[in-house]
């Protein structure tokens with residue numbers, strides 16, 4: 001659900017870099033919003049835009065030699081590192097608040113360890129080249145060239161442990177790496193924590209269609225892709241086309257209050273969420289539409305504009321969620337009027353460091369459906385536990 005002419009548009013007008021290539025268009029004369037995070041939002045949008053340009057360039061030329069294996073066996077590309085280097089570099093150089101404070105803290109997914117080895121040198125050289133090409137192509141940062149050491153230092157700007165006090169940026173340089181490698185959906189996801197609370201969130205979703213991806217969305221012949229979502233505490237969520245072809249619009253979660261009509265979204269990868277459990281929750285709720293399965297925090301963006309009404313994410317036993325997989329997405333939803341909570345109905349707690357401690361999983365929906373969805377989740381979990389108990393006692 002999108003809505004023009006709102007106060008948040010003013011915030012975006014302020015927030016978008018004056019001559020950024022990926023800026024939004026229009027909104028002259030709209031008064032600025034009173035968001036106290038407008039400087040942070042502005043620099044976050046600038047950083048995500050720049051990193052998204054690098055990701056787009058790499059995805060276009062994705063070669064198998066640009067993937068390597070990490071200990072967790074997930075594919076890591078030069079784009080993960082390049083994106084993290086650029087976001088860190090932009091924030092450290094451009095954030096007025098961090099510069100004034102003389103301190104910078106970022107909790108980010110990647111680190112430079114593998115790149116500091118002899119084997120990592122060719123990849124480091126490729127990343128450094130890409131970073132410099134992206135800065136030069138953007139053209140808004142002046143003549144500047146980063147060395148390999150600058151790139152390593154920028155990547156390691158993301159090594160903060162986070163925590164309950166102070167300001168911490170939270171970055172997933174490419175969320176949905178598998179989607180990225182597949183040529184599908186991914187997001188550059190940047191949040192800002194203040195005393196453990198998410199106060200700013202920006203999602204760059206370079207492959208997300210501008211038109212609704214929901215089953216109930218209006219039919220559109222527009223095939224354009226590339227959406228940015230930006231939210232700050234108390235100032236709402238806006239979206240705009242990353243190429244500037246569409247003006248910024250405020251977005252709101254769906255108002256659907258009958259769960260029968262509530263389309264839900266979940267991970268593309270079955271290994272990332274228990275699709276048996278989510279199918280059961282959907283059955284209890286009477287949801288008839290098939291799930292929308294897309295990679296990454298693009299799900300939060302799509303939901304914030306009403307494409308889906310419920311997001312269900314239930315990792316397999318033993319998996320611990322990381323804060324960078326949800327910080328930006330969660331404020332994009334809550335500032336669009338939605339709610340994000342765990343299976344106990346508690347809001348997510350980003351104050352505990354790099355991990356989120358959760359009851360079972362993550363749920364997002366609108367306020368009308370929160371109680372019904374939570375009840376369905378709890379019923380489905382109980383049913384599942386009873387089945388497991390029955391199975392283990394039949395083996396005795």
Ligand SMILES: Nc1ncnc2c1ncn2[C@@H]1O[C@H](COP(=O)(O)OS(=O)(=O)O)[C@@H](OP(=O)(O)O)[C@H]1O
Pocket residue numbers: 074109172174175176177178179266267268269270271272273294295296297315316319322325
């Ligand atoms: N086993 C398991 N269970 C749950 N989640 C996992 C698991 N393994 C990885 N991850 C994290 O999932 C992030 C990708 O997000 P999604 O699950 O929304 O995308 S996808 O649809 O599955 O591609 C992905 O983020 P990126 O690593 O940034 O791609 C991971 O942090």
Ligand SMILES: [Mg+2]
Pocket residue numbers: 074109177
């Ligand atoms: Mg990863």
Ligand SMILES: [Mg+2]
Pocket residue numbers: 172174175176324325
């Ligand atoms: Mg991720």
Ligand SMILES: [Mg+2]
Pocket residue numbers: 080109172173174175176177
């Ligand atoms: Mg990632």
